[in-house]
Amino acid sequence: MTDAEERYIQSDWYYDSNLFLDRIEVPSSGHIPAKVITQAEFLSDDLAIFGPQDYIETGFPEPMNNEQYTAWLRHRAEHLGA
Incomplete structure:
Protein backbone atom coordinates (compact mmCIF):
# COMPACT_ATOMS: atom_id res chain seq x y z
CA MET A 1 0.00 0.00 0.00
CA THR A 2 1.06 3.53 -0.64
CA ASP A 3 -0.07 6.93 0.55
CA ALA A 4 -0.56 7.95 -3.10
CA GLU A 5 -4.09 6.55 -3.17
CA GLU A 6 -7.36 8.03 -4.26
CA ARG A 7 -8.73 8.02 -0.73
CA TYR A 8 -6.52 11.01 0.10
CA ILE A 9 -7.69 13.08 -2.87
CA GLN A 10 -10.49 15.58 -2.36
CA SER A 11 -13.85 14.15 -3.40
CA ASP A 12 -17.38 15.49 -3.38
CA TRP A 13 -20.10 13.27 -1.90
CA TYR A 14 -23.69 13.82 -3.09
CA TYR A 15 -26.76 12.55 -1.23
CA HIS A 31 -14.75 21.56 -15.20
CA ILE A 32 -15.37 17.87 -16.06
CA PRO A 33 -14.84 15.50 -13.10
CA ALA A 34 -11.91 13.09 -13.11
CA LYS A 35 -14.07 10.20 -11.89
CA VAL A 36 -17.65 9.52 -10.81
CA ILE A 37 -18.65 6.49 -8.74
CA THR A 38 -22.37 5.75 -8.42
CA GLN A 39 -24.81 2.85 -8.23
CA ALA A 40 -25.38 0.96 -11.48
CA GLU A 41 -29.12 0.82 -10.69
CA PHE A 42 -31.26 2.30 -7.90
CA LEU A 43 -30.62 0.45 -4.60
CA SER A 44 -28.17 -1.89 -6.33
CA ASP A 45 -24.97 -3.21 -4.79
CA ASP A 46 -23.24 -2.89 -8.17
CA LEU A 47 -21.23 0.24 -8.90
CA ALA A 48 -20.83 2.21 -12.10
CA ILE A 49 -17.48 3.97 -12.46
CA PHE A 50 -17.03 6.71 -15.02
CA GLY A 51 -13.46 7.82 -15.61
CA PRO A 52 -10.31 5.81 -14.90
CA GLN A 53 -10.91 2.37 -13.39
CA ASP A 54 -7.56 2.42 -11.59
CA TYR A 55 -6.75 4.50 -8.54
CA ILE A 56 -5.97 8.13 -9.23
CA GLU A 57 -2.53 8.86 -7.80
CA THR A 58 -2.15 12.57 -8.42
CA GLY A 59 -3.50 15.51 -6.46
CA PHE A 60 -4.50 17.30 -9.67
CA PRO A 61 -6.12 14.64 -11.88
CA GLU A 62 -7.03 15.20 -15.51
CA PRO A 63 -10.72 15.30 -16.49
CA MET A 64 -12.27 12.06 -17.74
CA ASN A 65 -12.29 11.70 -21.52
CA ASN A 66 -15.26 12.79 -23.65
CA GLU A 67 -16.50 9.22 -24.13
CA GLN A 68 -16.63 8.58 -20.38
CA TYR A 69 -18.18 11.99 -19.68
CA THR A 70 -20.91 11.38 -22.27
CA ALA A 71 -21.59 7.94 -20.73
CA TRP A 72 -21.83 9.58 -17.28
CA LEU A 73 -24.27 12.23 -18.51
CA ARG A 74 -26.41 9.55 -20.18
CA HIS A 75 -26.39 7.41 -17.02
CA ARG A 76 -27.27 10.39 -14.84
CA ALA A 77 -30.19 11.35 -17.09
CA GLU A 78 -31.54 7.78 -17.20
CA HIS A 79 -31.02 6.78 -13.57
CA LEU A 80 -30.85 9.88 -11.45
CA GLY A 81 -33.32 12.14 -13.20
CA ALA A 82 -30.81 14.96 -13.45
Whole structure:
Protein backbone atom coordinates (compact mmCIF):
# COMPACT_ATOMS: atom_id res chain seq x y z
CA MET A 1 0.00 0.00 0.00
CA THR A 2 1.06 3.53 -0.64
CA ASP A 3 -0.07 6.93 0.55
CA ALA A 4 -0.56 7.95 -3.10
CA GLU A 5 -4.09 6.55 -3.17
CA GLU A 6 -7.36 8.03 -4.26
CA ARG A 7 -8.73 8.02 -0.73
CA TYR A 8 -6.52 11.01 0.10
CA ILE A 9 -7.69 13.08 -2.87
CA GLN A 10 -10.49 15.58 -2.36
CA SER A 11 -13.85 14.15 -3.40
CA ASP A 12 -17.38 15.49 -3.38
CA TRP A 13 -20.10 13.27 -1.90
CA TYR A 14 -23.69 13.82 -3.09
CA TYR A 15 -26.76 12.55 -1.23
CA ASP A 16 -30.38 12.41 -2.34
CA SER A 17 -33.30 13.84 -0.34
CA ASN A 18 -33.51 10.61 1.71
CA LEU A 19 -29.82 10.91 2.61
CA PHE A 20 -28.80 7.92 0.47
CA LEU A 21 -25.37 8.33 -1.05
CA ASP A 22 -26.06 9.22 -4.68
CA ARG A 23 -22.53 9.47 -6.04
CA ILE A 24 -18.93 10.36 -5.32
CA GLU A 25 -17.15 12.71 -7.69
CA VAL A 26 -13.41 13.24 -7.85
CA PRO A 27 -12.88 16.79 -9.15
CA SER A 28 -10.31 17.42 -11.84
CA SER A 29 -8.15 20.29 -12.94
CA GLY A 30 -10.97 21.25 -15.38
CA HIS A 31 -14.75 21.56 -15.20
CA ILE A 32 -15.37 17.87 -16.06
CA PRO A 33 -14.84 15.50 -13.10
CA ALA A 34 -11.91 13.09 -13.11
CA LYS A 35 -14.07 10.20 -11.89
CA VAL A 36 -17.65 9.52 -10.81
CA ILE A 37 -18.65 6.49 -8.74
CA THR A 38 -22.37 5.75 -8.42
CA GLN A 39 -24.81 2.85 -8.23
CA ALA A 40 -25.38 0.96 -11.48
CA GLU A 41 -29.12 0.82 -10.69
CA PHE A 42 -31.26 2.30 -7.90
CA LEU A 43 -30.62 0.45 -4.60
CA SER A 44 -28.17 -1.89 -6.33
CA ASP A 45 -24.97 -3.21 -4.79
CA ASP A 46 -23.24 -2.89 -8.17
CA LEU A 47 -21.23 0.24 -8.90
CA ALA A 48 -20.83 2.21 -12.10
CA ILE A 49 -17.48 3.97 -12.46
CA PHE A 50 -17.03 6.71 -15.02
CA GLY A 51 -13.46 7.82 -15.61
CA PRO A 52 -10.31 5.81 -14.90
CA GLN A 53 -10.91 2.37 -13.39
CA ASP A 54 -7.56 2.42 -11.59
CA TYR A 55 -6.75 4.50 -8.54
CA ILE A 56 -5.97 8.13 -9.23
CA GLU A 57 -2.53 8.86 -7.80
CA THR A 58 -2.15 12.57 -8.42
CA GLY A 59 -3.50 15.51 -6.46
CA PHE A 60 -4.50 17.30 -9.67
CA PRO A 61 -6.12 14.64 -11.88
CA GLU A 62 -7.03 15.20 -15.51
CA PRO A 63 -10.72 15.30 -16.49
CA MET A 64 -12.27 12.06 -17.74
CA ASN A 65 -12.29 11.70 -21.52
CA ASN A 66 -15.26 12.79 -23.65
CA GLU A 67 -16.50 9.22 -24.13
CA GLN A 68 -16.63 8.58 -20.38
CA TYR A 69 -18.18 11.99 -19.68
CA THR A 70 -20.91 11.38 -22.27
CA ALA A 71 -21.59 7.94 -20.73
CA TRP A 72 -21.83 9.58 -17.28
CA LEU A 73 -24.27 12.23 -18.51
CA ARG A 74 -26.41 9.55 -20.18
CA HIS A 75 -26.39 7.41 -17.02
CA ARG A 76 -27.27 10.39 -14.84
CA ALA A 77 -30.19 11.35 -17.09
CA GLU A 78 -31.54 7.78 -17.20
CA HIS A 79 -31.02 6.78 -13.57
CA LEU A 80 -30.85 9.88 -11.45
CA GLY A 81 -33.32 12.14 -13.20
CA ALA A 82 -30.81 14.96 -13.45
